[in-house]
């Protein structure tokens with residue numbers, strides 16, 4: 001369990017702390033945009049007490065947060081164990097709901113469970129009703145693989161990172177529920193770590209409903225565990241300060257969308273700022289594979305290409321052992 005914590009800590013370090021980047025540029029892009037598909041609206045098929053929109057997220061050391069929604073009141077409890085149907089532990093959490101004009105959400109439950117063992121399958125049931133779910137915790141040893149914006153059709157990774165936008169509801173609250181139904185088969189099986197996009201703001205001029213009302217109620221992230229006072233920020237730091245590149249600072253990989261209705265942003269700021277290494281308009285997903293304590297490999301896979309094809313890649317090497325950066329890094333973060 002100690003090792004799992006180290007693994008998670010390393011992710012934070014890799015994403016937020018000094019890194020060298022050795023870069024290889026992709027070939028010019030030949031992406032052809034497909035027309036948008038119709039909006040997908042899904043409904044809940046279970047009973048009023050059955051869990052729906054089940055998803056899990058990492059929640060501090062050796063713990064997982066289980067989130068789900070019910071139409072009827074049920075206890076915010078999760079029963080879980082390592083054998084299907086045999087729940088050796090129970091945890092209780094909290095319940096919330098929100099209004100958005102005339103829309104009223106279901107009862108949104110969040111329960112933190114653990115401590116959990118690494119690389120282990122757990123079976124769980126939400127609120128004492130409905131079907132059993134299962135998930136696998138991330139491994140304690142390297143390599144560990146993160147997927148960023150997968151066209152979600154497999155679970156060949158340990159942790160899913162989803163930079164917003166999430167549901168693209170743009171205020172149409174039932175689309176948040178549709179999104180929750182659609183992702184449940186994947187988000188209930190591997191931890192999903194999300195960040196917000198501009199389409200998740202959903203506020204109005206009076207700021208009522210408040211910014212990120214649905215996002216915050218439905219997708220709480222471990223911000224308290226990472227010393228933040230807002231669900232919108234956890235663990236990330238900045239590589240650029242005053243528009244100057246600093247090789248002893250974190251690397252940012254800014255990726256756009258897995259797909260949206262607005263199309264690709266085809267224009268970039270010219271000339272290319274020195275702090276920007278590579279830019280390409282394409283939809284797809286990224287994979288971050290952490291190989292050991294010093295090396296990680298990021299790859300970008302366009303939707304238009306076959307999955308194994310690497311359109312762009314970068315090796316990331318921790319600078320924590322590089323003396324030149326020591327004076328710039330707080331001692332307890334080395």
Ligand SMILES: *[C@@H]1O[C@H](CO)[C@@H](O)[C@H](O)[C@H]1NC(C)=O
Nearest residue numbers: 291292293294295296297315
């Ligand atoms: C980590 O992995 C990289 C890439 O495979 C390798 O070059 C390096 O020697 C490894 N370092 C350690 C400490 O195992």
